[in-house]
Amino acid sequence: MIPGFFMISKIKIHFIRSLHQKKGREENGQFLAEGSKIVMDLMDSRFPLREIYALPEWLNSHGNLLQNRQALIAEVNENEMGKITALSSPSPVLAVFDLTSSGKVPSFPINDIVLALDGIRDPGNMGTIIRIADWFGIRQVICSEDTVELFNPKVVQATMGSIARVNVAYTSLFGWLSALTPGIPVYGTFLEGNDIYQEELASSGVIIMGNESRGISPEMDSLVNHRIFIPSFSTGNHAESLNASIATAIVCSEFRRRKKI
Amino acid sequence: MIPGFFMISKIKIHFIRSLHQKKGREENGQFLAEGSKIVMDLMDSRFPLREIYALPEWLNSHGNLLQNRQALIAEVNENEMGKITALSSPSPVLAVFDLTSSGKVPSFPINDIVLALDGIRDPGNMGTIIRIADWFGIRQVICSEDTVELFNPKVVQATMGSIARVNVAYTSLFGWLSALTPGIPVYGTFLEGNDIYQEELASSGVIIMGNESRGISPEMDSLVNHRIFIPSFSTGNHAESLNASIATAIVCSEFRRRKKI
Numbered sequence: 001m002i003p004g005f006f007m008i009s010k011i012k013i014h015f016i017r018s019l020h021q022k023k024g025r026e027e028n029g030q031f032l033a034e035g036s037k038i039v040m041d042l043m044d045s046r047f048p049l050r051e052i053y054a055l056p057e058w059l060n061s062h063g064n065l066l067q068n069r070q071a072l073i074a075e076v077n078e079n080e081m082g083k084i085t086a087l088s089s090p091s092p093v094l095a096v097f098d099l100t101s102s103g104k105v106p107s108f109p110i111n112d113i114v115l116a117l118d119g120i121r122d123p124g125n126m127g128t129i130i131r132i133a134d135w136f137g138i139r140q141v142i143c144s145e146d147t148v149e150l151f152n153p154k155v156v157q158a159t160m161g162s163i164a165r166v167n168v169a170y171t172s173l174f175g176w177l178s179a180l181t182p183g184i185p186v187y188g189t190f191l192e193g194n195d196i197y198q199e200e201l202a203s204s205g206v207i208i209m210g211n212e213s214r215g216i217s218p219e220m221d222s223l224v225n226h227r228i229f230i231p232s233f234s235t236g237n238h239a240e241s242l243n244a245s246i247a248t249a250i251v252c253s254e255f256r257r258r259k260k261i
Numbered sequence: 262m263i264p265g266f267f268m269i270s271k272i273k274i275h276f277i278r279s280l281h282q283k284k285g286r287e288e289n290g291q292f293l294a295e296g297s298k299i300v301m302d303l304m305d306s307r308f309p310l311r312e313i314y315a316l317p318e319w320l321n322s323h324g325n326l327l328q329n330r331q332a333l334i335a336e337v338n339e340n341e342m343g344k345i346t347a348l349s350s351p352s353p354v355l356a357v358f359d360l361t362s363s364g365k366v367p368s369f370p371i372n373d374i375v376l377a378l379d380g381i382r383d384p385g386n387m388g389t390i391i392r393i394a395d396w397f398g399i400r401q402v403i404c405s406e407d408t409v410e411l412f413n414p415k416v417v418q419a420t421m422g423s424i425a426r427v428n429v430a431y432t433s434l435f436g437w438l439s440a441l442t443p444g445i446p447v448y449g450t451f452l453e454g455n456d457i458y459q460e461e462l463a464s465s466g467v468i469i470m471g472n473e474s475r476g477i478s479p480e481m482d483s484l485v486n487h488r489i490f491i492p493s494f495s496t497g498n499h500a501e502s503l504n505a506s507i508a509t510a511i512v513c514s515e516f517r518r519r520k521k522i
Contacts, residue, residue, distance in 0.1 A: 037501075044498075124385070128504055135503055137495035162500045197518045233517040234398035237305075239423045240298075242396055242510070243389055249507045250514045256494040257458045257515075 008053060008074050008084070016053070016084040019096065022149055031099045031151035033163075035091040040065065041161030042097055051096040053084060058092040086153035099151050103169035106140040109181055111204050113255055116173055117143045118220050119211035120244060126150070127158020128245040129209070134162035136252045141166055144173040144220075177206065177223045186225050188216050189251055191241060193227030196251065201258045207251060212244045269314060269335050269345070277314070277345040280357065283410055292360045292412035294424075296352040301326065302422030303358055312357040314345060319353040347414035360412050364430035367401040370442055372465050374516055377434055378404045379481050380472035381505055387411070388419020389506040390470070395423035397513045402427055403467075405434035405481075438467065438484045447486050449477050450512055452502060454488030457512065462519045468512060473505045 018024030019032045030050060033042050036058065043049050043065065051072040054062075059075055066073055081090045106114050115138050120126050126148045133141055148155060150168050159166075177186060185205035189196075208224060210216035216224070230250050232238050242250070279285030280293045291311060294303050297319065304310050304326065312333040315323075320336055327334055342351045367375050376399050381387050387409045394402055409416060411429050420427075438447060446466035450457075469485060471477035477485070491511050493499050503511070 128507060131500050131504065132507060134500040135491075135493050135495060137493065137499065160500065160502075160504075165498060165500075230396075230514070232396050232398065233520065234396060237426060238398065239392050239395040239421065239426075241421075243392065243421075243506075245504075245507065246389060246393060246510045249503070249510050253491070253511045253514065254518075259494065 008076050008080050012051075012074075013080070013083050016094070016096065020086045020153060022152070025099065025149075025151050029098060029100055030096050031156065032086065032094055032096050032153060033156050034085060034087055034094045034153070035157070036062070036093055038156065038159070038161045038163075039093050039095045041164040042095065043069075045164035047097040047099065047164070049095060049097055052093065053081070053095070054093040055081065062093075087157065103141075103150075103167045105169045105171050105176060106142055106167075108179070110184060110206070112140070113138050113204060113252075114140045114142060114206045115248070115252070116177070116206050116208045116220075117141060117147045118173060118208050118216050119144050119146045119214070120209065121146075121148050122212055122244070123148050123152050123154035124158050125212065125243065125245040126152075127155040127160075127163075129248050130155075130159045130166050130168060131162040132245065132249050132252055133166050134159075136256045138252060139165075139167055141168045142173065142176060143168065143170045144217075145170055174219050174223070177208075177220065180206070186223055187228055187251075188221060188224035188226070189247055190215065190227055190229050193229040195231050196228045196254050197231070199226065199228050201255050203255075203259045207255065209244060209248050209251070269337050269341050273335075274341070274344050277355070277357065281347045281414060283413070286360065286410075286412050290359060290361055291357050292417065293347065293355055293357050293414060294417050295346060295348055295355045295414070296418070297323070297354055299417065299420070299422045299424075300354050300356045302425040303356065304330075306425035308358040308360065308425070310356060310358055313354065314342070314356070315354040316342065323354075348418070364402075364411075364428045366430045366432050366437060367403055367428075369440070371445060371467070373401070374399050374465060374513075375401045375403055375467045376509070376513070377438070377467050377469045377481075378402060378408045379434060379469050379477050380405050380407045380475070381470065382407075382409050383473055383505070384409050384413045384415035385419050386473065386504065386506040387413075388416045388421075388424075390509050391416075391420045391427050391429060392423040393506065393510050393513055394427050395420075397517045399513060400426075400428055402429045403434065403437060404429065404431045405478075406431055435480050435484070438469075438481065441467070447484055448489055448512075449482060449485035449487070450508055451476065451488055451490050454490040456492050457489045457515050458492070460487065460489050462516050464516075464520045468516065470505060470509050470512070
């Protein structure tokens with residue numbers, strides 16, 4: 001036990017476990033993140049750090065990062081970490097952050113690519129999409145209200161830290177899209193449409209990615225003015241579709257490639 | 262109970278559960294698949310169907326597919342399906358296939374793109390990569406021996422049926438690559454190298470995708486003759502890397518796009 005660090009109490013264990021659930025996050029206005037990289041990325045973000053629970057080795061090697069932080073820092077052993085983790089293989093550090101500073105809805109006019117998620121439900125897809133946006137320098141992600149919650153621990157983990165850098169907002173996607181200046185391109189990805197590799201792609205506009213099973217909802221579909229698809233180069237029988245995060249990656253790659261040349 | 266169908270026995274439940282594990286699959290030479298689409302795709306593949314366990318509704322609506330099949334067909338109820346499934350949410354059908362016809366190592370000369378997996382460990386990534394290969398008409402996937410097993414139920418599910426159409430072989434990847442005709446392009450994806458969007462990409466050759474954490478192993482690296490990377494279009498801090506299946510998708514998309522034009 002390193003002097004000066006708190007020990008974890010039963011009530012804290014109960015509190016942290018409540019953050020595994022949406023209800024607990026909403027009631028407490030906080031969320032958790034695990035793993036050294038993700039926690040450190042979040043320590044440099046708009047989300048205020050409140051509490052850190054870490055194994056002694058992690059505290060020893062990261063003590064300098066914790067100086068002048070107004071956060072509760074507790075040393076835990078592996079048994080205690082096992083009680084608070086949301087992971088199947090616990091990491092050496094778990095941190096609690098405030099989620100008060102929610103994402104800002106992108107303001108008009110739009111002068112870059114905005115990624116719009118229309119009902120993405122799988123936490124792994126959601127986190128991976130935020131990581132893709134971060135990689136390709138897409139700073140704004142706007143989500144329909146039925147998109148999986150950003151602070152779900154599985155989403156946070158799948159972002160691999162990109163949650164610290166990408167602005168993710170939830171709103172009535174239909175209302176937001178309806179208010180766009182006419183003439184702004186709104187791209188929708190479908191299983192048919194114009195070949196993305198042949199289509200002219202703007203350097204600013206909205207790209208809508210649809211739900212894993214049902215695709216883009218009819219409501220949003222009515223606001224799409226550029227229907228694109230990713231062609232399969234397979235002859236004969238082939239996969240019926242691509243996973244939602246895979247399609248997002250290919251689309252973002254193609255938009256950014258065009259911007260460069 | 263539909264007349265003519267078997268009931269499931271305790272020993273069969275035990276047998277099917279053994280197929281959840283690698284040891285059981287190796288000992289029995291069989292693997293399982295679940296879900297209507299995946300099972301039906303596999304029924305049209307090189308893997309012989311041996312047993313089907315399904316809810317009555319599925320049997321009623323798919324009876325025509327089961328005619329003239331030399332397979333054991335058993336009706337199960339939801340409780341029994343819950344005992345044999347490898348999924349957290351059971352599907353209406355689970356089937357057992359022989360895995361005897363293992364994938365063929367691609368023969369020389371190579372006249373298309375071959376995807377080489379160097380130690381992919383995550384079942385979700387592996388299945389997703391096979392689905393991507395299927396979408397882009399890449400018929401040959403060759404894996405190092407430390408790549409996750411194709412018949413792992415999580416891999417099978419993540420292929421969404423593409424396992425039925427893509428030839429996946431396991432071998433000494435170093436030995437196979439060493440035996441390639443000199444002059445065949447061997448592409449490796451790294452975090453640095455030549456910008457994939459600018460690089461000349463051949464329409465036949467090998468693309469190596471590395472392990473999720475350590476990337477391409479030093480052994481395979483020595484055989485790469487075209488080092489490529491996916492540029493980030495982000496300024497400032499950004500994601501350090503892309504997920505292995507995401508990188509595979511972007512690379513395959515770019516190779517196939519070039520082939521077309």
